[in-house]
Amino acid sequence: MKIITLENAAQIGEQLGRYYVDFVKAHPSCVLGLATGATPLPTYAAIVKAFQAGEVSFADVTTFNLDEYCDLPKENKNSYYTFMWQNLFQYLDIKKENVNFLDGNAADYDAESRRYAEAIRAAGGIDLQFLGIGRNGHIAFNEPADAFTDEPFRVALTQSTIDANSIYFDDAPMPHYAMTMGIGSIMRSKQIVLVATGESKAQAVKGMIEGEVTPRLPASVLQQHADVTVYLDKAAASLLG
Numbered sequence: 001m002k003i004i005t006l007e008n009a010a011q012i013g014e015q016l017g018r019y020y021v022d023f024v025k026a027h028p029s030c031v032l033g034l035a036t037g038a039t040p041l042p043t044y045a046a047i048v049k050a051f052q053a054g055e056v057s058f059a060d061v062t063t064f065n066l067d068e069y070c071d072l073p074k075e076n077k078n079s080y081y082t083f084m085w086q087n088l089f090q091y092l093d094i095k096k097e098n099v100n101f102l103d104g105n106a107a108d109y110d111a112e113s114r115r116y117a118e119a120i121r122a123a124g125g126i127d128l129q130f131l132g133i134g135r136n137g138h139i140a141f142n143e144p145a146d147a148f149t150d151e152p153f154r155v156a157l158t159q160s161t162i163d164a165n166s167i168y169f170d171d172a173p174m175p176h177y178a179m180t181m182g183i184g185s186i187m188r189s190k191q192i193v194l195v196a197t198g199e200s201k202a203q204a205v206k207g208m209i210e211g212e213v214t215p216r217l218p219a220s221v222l223q224q225h226a227d228v229t230v231y232l233d234k235a236a237a238s239l240l241g
């Protein structure tokens, strides 16, 4: 794992946004794995700024998002579909048909999981995967568990995740289930960047980097990936030895 510690979230966004722009310029037909939540917002803002300055095109880029809530219409303001269009895709020249999400309202969750896994494989796999980390060490919605998962699946969210994300649900109850890529789907990405900002992530970051590899702290599995870069702000890095 390569660790890069910067002063704050804004600096990470600038640096990582620049990395994405250079990556897409070098690999115009790349496949990006994308995350939602507060963590990627400064990076997405930097990408949009560069696009608007005419520096890069996403016309041939394909994306796969990590996860989506179940039982929430995709038009709801808190769906990850809406989040991605509002915060990134609407500003870019990306083609709608190249944007992929898990369907949290699928009639058959197993079939939907297989469809997504197959779509990732058919696209040639993920070249560069963005990850945030939960306070409990989750990546995507792989919550602490007895074993590492592999392909996409439907997950029951833990109380820690419900507590962290329910602040966004002011008009409807927060879903307790989600569809998520599995750990295997994430680990098969060729390159991974994980960003953690803020003091609330410091304990999970310490476990991820310095602890044993265990499904009880799912992000720790990244120690076994050959190409991971972790971007931390000072607060998230504060417990590292």
Ligand code: F6R
Pocket (backbone or CB within 6 Å): 034, 035, 036, 037, 038, 039, 040, 066, 067, 131, 132, 133, 134, 135, 138, 139, 140, 141
């Ligand atoms: C979101 C996702 C989650 C978040 C994590 C951190 O697509 O997969 O694992 O990255 O819950 O969320 P924030 O960034 O809101 O602290």
